[in-house]
Amino acid sequence: MNSRESSPMTSLGAPANDVGPARTLRHWLAHLSRSGRVAAIDKPVALEHELAAIAKCLDGTQAAFFTQPGGHAVPVVSGFMSKRAWIAEAMGVDESALLARFSAAAAAPLESKVVGREEAPCQQVVHTSGIDLHALLPIPTHSEYDNGPYLTAGLVIARNPRTGVQNVSINRIQVHGQNRMAILLLPRHLYAFHREAEAAGDALDVAIAIGVDPLTMLASQAITPIDHDELEIAGALHGAPLPVAQCVTNGVHVPAFAEIVIEGRILPNVREPEGPFGEFPKYYSAREAREVIEVTAVTHRRDPIFHTIVPAEMEHLLLGAIPREATLLAHLQRSHPAVKDVHLSVGGVCRYHLWVQFDKKREGEAKNVILCAFGAHYDIKQVVVVDTDVNVHDPAEIEWAIATRFQADRDLVVIEGAQGSPLDPSTTVGQPDDAPSHLQGVSAKMGLDATRPVVYPAHVFTRVRIPGQDSVDLHTLVAADNSAFDAYLSRDHD
Template structure:
């Protein structure tokens, strides 16, 4: 079977979608309508400043309700934030239980669906077209988020580009500072888009790109898949939807974008041009420095009639979870290839869903947990700390992890330290002792720490037997607890004094 022709375990329709909708055509608006019907959208209909105030309100609502701003700044275009701020919501968007998130995402990565190209008449994202006199600040309500951010940033744009050598597309989310009417500075980390840009630059050419803003939650999630180069994440989005994703060719270049997107900015990354970008409050909850970055020259802006602008508040749950779930799925698959007894993984919120990995492991032999730790370090350079626990420990519960470390770990026996390894360049602790202008090849050097918090395979008596009370998980409290405290009140009244 051609893996691009089927998506195993994919629902043919999603239960929350509008009646009669094709799976591949489900949009951001469908998801927002569902959240609104279930009381998970807070509408702010008073004027809100784009500088700091909008982000402050969205942050206060983070994880409880999405924020929908009808009057952001002086714009008539509304802004939405926080519609993917809980793991349970992301699972709900996929039409599955939360426990099945990683398996469902992995299945989509393994069996992508080729996208379906549609004409402009079937592409809502091209209902309105701006190709001259473009002023991004006037067209779009772009917020300034954190206190020391160097201006307004696009934080929820899917950056789509084609490999100049193969023509295969890549999708990523990059921070983009809008510092001119039609110019934007973009952060490129050493991944696929960076490779595309360097290949085009070496040939003396610009790299055509598009920035799609306001896409559905499944396409947002797919954009963060960790795959080899030349795997189009829009095809993974199709697999998550259970049908080919409708895409349309841009007006000024050959990039294909989600047809149901709210807004698309078309442009090109200029060769051998760098302009200042930053500082910016990043996912580790610190600011990255001001540096010279690549520049996008805007060639067109297209959008729906009455579009909705999506912004992600940096370092909050929508930001963290979008990166966490695809990484967890990739890490789990990587670990299980060498260690089939790995059962589950979790990137902790305290570790900004990037740096701290908790691994549930069914240990059969002493020493295995240390091998798992070393395997995890090699799986992704962001991983800074790994804790391996037994199958009786819930890796999604921080208190359980801390308990396992407290009672099953000894530093002189169970600690693994790897010095001088490549880590995240955005981790500020890696910059200690480096000059401000340190070259890129010296940035992000980190120490890695692994904790084997598993109990011994064999132990005497009940030394490592976990305390449990029979029936504690099955007792029916609702059937036993009275609806009021009348019996207690009567007893206290009769026996007072």
């Protein structure tokens, strides 16, 4: 295999102006490690299932760092974005300000800064011939019935063939050859770019950036109109233009501080089998003919780190949830300014169930909010609207509001035959396995108005509270030991 190294760099870390823990993947991992949030697995671990099983056991408590994955010299990391509080920490804001910070960045993107190859760690080592992805990279097979190893944490970057503006997304990619991969394209921007190129008989140049910082990962999932480069949102989240480098075999710009970049092109009029694959709803998607990427180059840092996302676990779910929540909140507030907060629940796989906190002033408003939410994103299957005294981030609070403020004959909204998520297996009931795409994902929507009446007698809907409960300081009240308690019990009270 032919490869070359660029000239030595002064640092493998972030640029000299780096501040804060989330500028690069390495800085973020070092930050997590200092606070005990990285578990290093130093023993050999199999790439097929074992690595994903260990990462899943650590999900939400520690990032997993595998030093010997499948006999590879390249380590694997997973789970470094598996808690909402960690993502807020990477942004440098309180968890309550997470959505506002993301929305502000999406509304004011910063143009990326193009740097030369000597300033781009992702191109320290370059492979352009004899490429064997399985030999170069430790690519795991995650779930029991997955049809082989998958890239699950790569930012897929491509340019609009008509305008030249980039798009960034995360797509599942099955590696089924030395330099050949099948990619799932849902009907979004990358799909549109490929169809435009394919109609002209052209391949679509792409790059897959693996091992980027958490803010760039999050920006890739922003819900924007076509021809908005998500790397510019990443720059806004960082507070400075994101350094990007041009690929060595095409014109795509990639994050300069990525660990690994796979360059290639999506071929026109070529489809190959992909799947099954365990997806975010915690079910498998079917084996189908998918678009194909032919790899033209692999570039990486010296001593790179490979990032994998365990499907359907918290890193996967939160990456989709937070950008969607920010978009949904802004969308709802444009028509209903009294909407205060939203949350895509983990039980609803951070896609299908939306909880909305709303300051209701007139009867019937909550139903309008429900209908507005369904129009905001086709994935949403269930909406619950609650009052401002209910915490939308607490499932027990939502269940309590439904139990005490909802009546099905009065407060239920059902919409039949709407477009839903094609990955929701319940939408396929009654459909043949080869149903055409225009029949896939047809779903019923359900809304629950779990708000109390605007006017009610006496204290019927007044929430029970004990005065002073919020100001109790147990640290100053509870004794350091139980000696007084033990002494009291030792008295003779018979």
